[in-house]
Amino acid sequence: MGFTLTSYNTMKESFDRGILTFLGHHKVASVDKLPPHRKGYVLFLQTMIEQIDQLPVKNTEKEIREQERLKASILTGAMYIISEGMLPASGSLLRDILQETMGVRAENKDKGTTANIIDPMSAAHMTSEAMKFYTALIFPHGSTDKMLAQNPFSKIESMDFVTFEVQGIDLGATARKAVLHNGRHAMINEEKERLRREAESKKGPYASYNPMGWFSGTSKKKDDEEEYDDTLEDTKGAKV
Incomplete structure (x- = not known):
């Protein structure tokens, strides 16, 4: 099964709770007081949420539903890039918070919880949408010749944007390669x-039936007796 997106509003609420826990862990009262190597990630994601919230409101039920899916996909993609490409794989409370916010979980039979793991197809799709949204915010509309000196993220000094951009591209490419590899492997196996x-x-239906099987024991015995008789003839007069 593919990855199931958590709703955008649920993600925002979960992220806010997680950041409160994160502030308590570092014994600080605000995000600005967090250690620089973590503050940038939090400020970046908070800014992403602010920008996603500004997406135009849709009218029809179908458009609204698609818009909500897009919002969740963009935010999940951004969190995925940070959690998988920029934070340590273990021992990181912030990574745990992001994983929980995205709805990533392993199967837990005791709790009756099913697994919800980000598969390659989902990773490729979400990182693509996150990077597309991010790129639209840092470049002038309709041009990629030069980044905007003043963009929604320009005041975040402690965020490594180059690494985010590189990881976004690399993780997306890796996911797409995995999709092609898995698809080809499935085709070959099928x-x-x-x-x-x-x-x-x-x-x-009778492929495994051997009509000579009824006589195989007799034939073998006969062959053995003939071989034994031949041996007796050959050994007459020999020392034993």
């Missing part, structure tokens, strides 16, 4: 299975 079934069907 073709092998088809050929196997085809070969089995051609053998017919």
